[in-house]
Amino acid sequence: MTDSVVVQTPPPLIPIDPSGADRHGEAARMRELGPVIRAVLPGDVQTWVVTDYALLADLAADPRVGRDWRNWDALRRGEVPEDWPLLSMIRLNNAMARDGAEHRRLRKPLTRTFTRARVERLRPRIEEIVNTMLDDLPNHVGPDGVVDVRKHYAYPFPMQVICELIGVPEAWWPRFRELIDTVIRADTTAEEYLTTQQERHELWQRLFAMRRAEPADDLTSAMIAVNGEDDDTLTDDELEDTLWMLVAAGHETSISLIVNATRALLTHPDQLALVRDGDAETWSKVIEETLRWDAPVGNFPARFPTEDITVGGVTIPKGDAILAPWSGVNRDPAKYGPDADRFDITRPNQKHLAFGGGPHVCVGPALARLEAAVALPSLFGRFPDLRLAVDSAELTAVPSIFSNSVTSLPVYLGPSRD
């Protein structure tokens, strides 16, 4: 009698398109290949992908799976180039990249800051910023009568909110935006990546020196002041990476939420009619359905199992990387039924994974929802005849594996209701 050997057939390999051109189509194709597949990231780096909503939710909460990149075998073995641009979203010294007690220590100051009640206190300032930007929006209309509502509204607004909160000097905002765009873009060169890392380090060190010399009423000063008071102490590197993560996480994603919701409403007049007749609750449904149907975070690296785990019948070895396709699983028909691809604000099941899950779930939902809850009704209220100036299908996707949105949103404003 011979011993039988069970050979696990390797799951199919699919390249993740760095242009982001067909993010939802790509997610559907990955889902068809199976609940757990393998993919290739730009730069020829391999990863697992869990394409099934329920399995990904369980994986995010699984204590055997963390986000600490020091557990990534391929990186330890030197198989991932030191200057691989996607490392800027992985090799961090902050809550996003630590597990267990270390993660709790780094996350605690953030959860304290971004509670619903504290964020709600920002509402008057957020309304003020939005109103000023809407006053200014008609000044950006071109000779063809078109204005890019992403560039002149959705893009500068969340950056201003988060930078004011953190205390980043106004003169630095444009450069910060450029640095974040470099991190998000999939075509960032190794040289650009290294320069970005160096420059952002210098800017934060300058800010820390300024606030140590003269504290202000901002988050940077507050975090410096409490540092060293108890076991929650953050090193300078951790403080820098934490504040940088807040600027990056609180900027790009919120832009995409506002852009994706505006685009969805302008291309679904039946849904827009529901909001026009509705109230704040209806706007909240628009925001949740946008987060589900067109989630701002497309594919997010990376999680690393600290022991071999079996997911959906497939064994993922300890130390491998796993990619979370958050926007993809939000359209999983097994979760939402056969009309998962439809934008429908009346959908009874609005639960989604746009903010991730488990201990690493996003700390910013209250701020993101408040920004959208002010920005969207204000835009549509001020310009009731707002309409797209191009065919929605012609819009260019943000060239990124993380970001799920478009690079511009040209519209005709129509008359303003002052």
Ligand code: HEM
């Ligand atoms: C629509 C807007 C936003 C979306 C869609 C979003 C989405 C996400 C996602 C998918 C993750 C990864 C979660 C995981 O791995 O399970 C995340 C993490 C995170 N987000 Fe957000 N985010 C948004 C806005 C914000 C804002 C406004 C902030 C703060 C200013 C923020 C701060 C963070 C932080 C600190 C983490 C890391 C948490 C940890 O690892 O413990 N996000 N976000």
